[in-house]
Amino acid sequence: MTTTTDIVAKLWSLCHVLRDDGVTYNEYVTELTFLLFLKMLEETGKESRLPKGYRWAALAKREGLDQLDYYKRLLLDLGKPEVKDGLVRAIFTDAQTRLRKPTNLKALTSSIDQLDWFSAREEGLGTLYEGLLEKNASDKKSGAGQYFTPRPLIDCIVRLMKPHVGETVQDPAAGTAGFIVAADRYIKDRTDDLYKLPEQQVFFQRHHAFNGAELVPDTHRLCMMNLLLHGIEGGVELADTLSPDGERLSKADLILTNPPFGTKKGGGRPTRSDFSITADTSNKQLAFVEHVVRALKAGGRAAVVVPDNVLFEDNTGRDLRTWLMDLCSLHTILRLPTGIFYAQGVKTNVLFFQRGKTDKANTKTVWVYDLRANMPAFGKTRPLTAADFAEFEKAYGSNPAGSAKRKDQGEEGRWRGFTRDQIKARNDNLDISWLRDTEVEAEEQLTEPEDIAAAIIGHLKAALEEIETLSEELESPSNKDAAMPEAAE
Incomplete structure (x- = not known):
């Protein structure tokens, strides 16, 4: 098993924890995207793309309700028009967390911190993320x-x-x-x-x-x-x-x-x-x-x-x-x-x-x-x-x-x-x-x-x-005109 495959398996296993918080499979991948984006900017030395005060370390060190409140505020602020980096804005526009329990957010941040990021960088962070997307697609429960x-x-x-x-x-x-x-x-x-x-x-x-x-x-x-x-x-x-x-x-x-x-x-x-x-x-x-x-x-x-x-x-x-x-x-x-x-x-x-x-x-x-x-x-x-x-x-x-x-x-x-x-x-x-x-x-x-x-x-x-297509054809203006009786004199 490659490092990337191993990391993807570990990340995917966390979705079972989050289901207790009402998070669906697709929402889980979106939630992971927010967190992985912050972590990967730290790992690649590109945190300057983020406004000061919105870094991974500031989120990961927090505990309990303080961490969840900070995370909610971070998602809201990074999607605002005044954020200069267009790609950051695109990822966080209208972003909101589906997490309700502080313990689940802590489980995510702690698990992400413990991953083998050195090996992940060697194999390519893009490869890691694609592996996560493919895992989501191949799991039929995710839809x-x-x-x-x-x-x-x-x-x-x-x-x-x-x-x-x-x-x-x-x-x-x-x-x-x-x-x-x-x-x-x-x-x-x-x-x-x-x-x-x-x-x-x-x-x-x-x-x-x-x-x-x-x-x-x-x-x-x-x-x-x-x-x-x-x-x-x-x-x-x-x-x-x-x-x-x-x-x-x-x-x-x-x-x-x-x-x-x-x-x-x-x-x-x-x-x-x-x-x-x-x-x-x-x-x-x-x-x-x-x-x-x-x-x-x-x-x-x-x-x-x-x-x-x-x-x-x-x-x-x-x-x-x-x-x-x-x-x-x-x-x-x-x-x-x-x-x-x-x-x-x-x-x-x-x-x-x-x-x-x-x-x-x-x-x-x-x-x-x-x-x-x-x-x-x-x-x-x-x-x-x-x-x-x-x-x-x-x-x-x-x-x-x-x-x-x-x-x-x-x-x-x-x-x-x-x-x-x-x-x-x-x-x-x-x-x-x-x-x-x-x-x-x-x-x-x-x-x-x-x-x-399936x-x-x-x-x-x-x-x-096929039924929808047939219904559309039957309801088209030309068919309605054809079916309309002539008006009485």
Whole structure:
């Protein structure tokens, strides 16, 4: 067991104590973020970012109710507009503790102080924090898994997209910054942690290379903490990409994202003035795809995780696909296995495309890799690994724009190419499969109660979303007009 793994296990074990104080799993990670932020600034010699009187040592030495009162005041004050450091403000804006018992706060501060911080610094504090986020996501009781993109999938996508120095990388649904951190790590691994770069390029990489948005305040805190610990100064706004906020995001050379699935609450539509394809739908994943296309620079490339309905949905869905294939070269679709998002019923894909220099007829051939059919049941006993993507990466080739030479494996293989004319004959339906689907048999192989429960929940959620979509269509103005009887003369 590595030091990082050991520390993550110790930190996670404290959540059992806090449950007696009414703290949920996700709230626990947020609570830890506040405390770890203070401690890590002390450990890295960066406490000057904090106003005087708000340091870890001042909190840790206190006892009882005095400590809890000081902690509450600290959270309130560090989020105030007069705090000069923008990243500190972002982490503590509207922050409040869920702790009610002074003994629990003392247990947290004491345990954090006793961790092996020397070894943690050696292995990387960012690695430690990512381990904590992944632990939260993999524990199904936390409910965070549906928002957490598996790291092996992120790393696969980044290896194929090959981000490089000087590019602007965006994630419009940043979550806890998994894609941004992985892209940053990919670049640092090839530049000796940026030491090979001129000072001007180093500044760009740390301050301007990455941008994005995250809608949920608590998730945004985790995101900003993750960026800080990886040497990235901000870049992700607390904002709704499907509102005018999204129009203000700068154009990107590369977009990597796993946007939220489902419909906007209350059936709300995007409020973007630049949206034309998805302006009248509450389907978030369709709207995010339109954002990605519009946010790419000419020649920019993207990899976007989407649910199956984006590939086959009629009306707005079909219009979006036709528009996408005109403006972009949609060169690759990866059909992902079920169960990798800690919910067995969720069926997802990755769309890989490049924005064209013109707005017409950019898609020539769409290559589809089926990693879903005849695959094992993924879950607690069979997690997703980098090895699961090895054959796909080999088939994809070395060119990030998907223009490497490719060979169709035929009806018995997982990798096939379909011309634009063939797709047009399918009414631009991209839900293409040819291998026998053994998903039912795979789910029958599940043995862990948590995996079985996740499969049931996943199917129920998918069914509920289909009902919501149908209800939305029935309530649309065009359908209401059609159903309205003619007025009597």
